[in-house]
Amino acid sequence: MGDPDRQSPTPPGRASDRFISVRNVAKRFGSFTAVDGVSLDIGKGELFALLGSSGCGKTTLLRMLAGFEQPSSGQIFIDGEDMAGIAPYHRPVNMMFQSYALFPHMTVEKNIGYGLKHERMAKSERDDRVAAMLDLVQLRDFARRHPHQLSGGQRQRVALARALAKQPKLLLLDEPLGALDKKLREQTQFEIANIQYETGITFVVVTHDQEEAMTLASRIAIMDRGAIRQLDTPKNVYEFPGSRFVASFIGSVNLFDGELVRIDGDFADVAVPDLGITLRALRRGDLRGKGRLTCAFRPEKVHMSRQKPDSMANTIQGVVLDFGYFGKDSLYRIKMATQALVRVNATNDLRAGDDEIVATWEDEVYLSIDPKAIMIFEDEA
């Protein structure tokens, strides 16, 4: 997938490490196929994200890595060891649960030390490890508290410390930020990334939140209906989605049906009846012949102005239908002469009064799109 002509930067965790290797794994529950032949490799020390909407199979895949479910077919290797038939309590894997699953009858200290309880380990060593974990998540003063005496963010950190205490080879995080409010989320995202960097443990994060996946992970696998649709760095997934599905799943996008008119060197001209013009787009390496296509461009890649731009390709005229003001930016909906709607994101980079904003209702505006910003996909089902 992706653009073969494009030089892709090497992600921080190199897939060639194959520290964790999922080989053609499928999981069926009766007649329902939750995971359908997934293969992927995760490098040592990588922060990897499985992203998808609910029911896409990401949690089932995570549970197979943890050992709570056995694959119906396929193999999972962790550090070269086949995990088939190995019970969760024998795997070098720990998990941070979505609900945190802290033991309500144990103190923070006991919770964090629980994983070490059944290990042969001197008491002093165990205490040291718990103390180190408490420091790592900055909960030293809360060691004697019970989970119900903690805030949501503190509980989340106890759960993380507990899962890290055994120094697993692989740490699984199931929607790690799902239960936190927006402010705390942002802060915790960086905390998790820092802790991952400090400990050097391989993290696999499952999430339905693309922002979470983008900021945390070095690579993202986008899952849909039990299969991986694209696996790449956050930047490539966003800027170079391999399919219409991925383009519309990650971020927002304007999608239009079109037909390939001609190929002109590095560019392709696509007639888009809904916009009433022929769009010039950067040609995809595998694009050949004529046929129906989908043209896509992201709202923030559209340049909007009230004056007609000098000589830009892909310029369309429209009228502002409505817009939403979000503070740092505004989202406009522009109605074309053909009645089609285009979404445009404009940054409010000036501290502006009403008369200074880019455009307002009923304004006539010109939209121009850089050919390099236009993505084209051959139609799929």
Next chain:
Amino acid sequence: MKPGGWFDRRGWSDIIVGVPYSWAIVFILAPICIVTALSFAVPVLNSPPYQFVHTWPFVSIASFQRLFTDSIYIRSFSVSLFNASIATVLCLLIGYPMALGLTRVSKAANRVLLMLIVLPFWTSFLLRVYAWIGLMGNNSWFNRLLTVLYNILVPQAWHLANIQIMYTNFAVIFVVVYSYLPFMILPLYANLEKLDRTLDEAAMDLGSRPYQVFLDVTLPLSMPGIIAGGLLVFIPSAGELVIPSLVGNMSDPMIGAIISQEFGLNHDWPMAAAISVALLFVLVVPLMAYTRYQSRAEAGGAP
């Protein structure tokens, strides 16, 4: 009534709170006070067969003195507590796996099994005890089967013609366990069913084998259910009257039979009342321990 009056402001909440309070006062507190007062009277050959002392301090502690000096009371108290304790432990040992099993089976099976546990209540309690009398008797097929099995297992010298089950303490404990088992299973099941199964997975994920998960997580978190079930079995079985009088050894009676005897046969109401008050104290102690545990657990973290 004018708006803003008592009824509009807090009438309903007062009434709703007041009903259970009135019930408790009329049917629980008042009888306890009457019985306690009775226990400080003296028996007379009259109707009613008791009298309060007319001189200072207006109370007689003769009944309580007898309670601690006459060995029959102490003996029957200890028999009662012994039987109730053994029965409670047995109910727990049998009921816990059953309650745990109920939480692990499919929804359909769960409904059927719960039904089977409650089903015996639909037949008369006495009928069920009589059924056991029939089974335990020396000439029943059940007793003969047990005897044959016993004789196979032990050397010739110990062989028996039949096993004496009826009119023993064993029979009492056996029938008490049978009768009170649902009272252990149901609160335990209600407790275990609420437990978050993710906690089991978390413990397993952190390296605990299934039996360690049980000891570390399930068992401590089911403590409230164990205590509730234990009290529901222990308290009524300690004061049990019907079962020991039907299948028990009458020369070694439980406290319920003694109270009944003092009230009925001996017409010694103050003595009967004194035993009842003493029994109340013995049973209230574990109840208070339970409330203490509950409030501590609420402050400490267990749900």
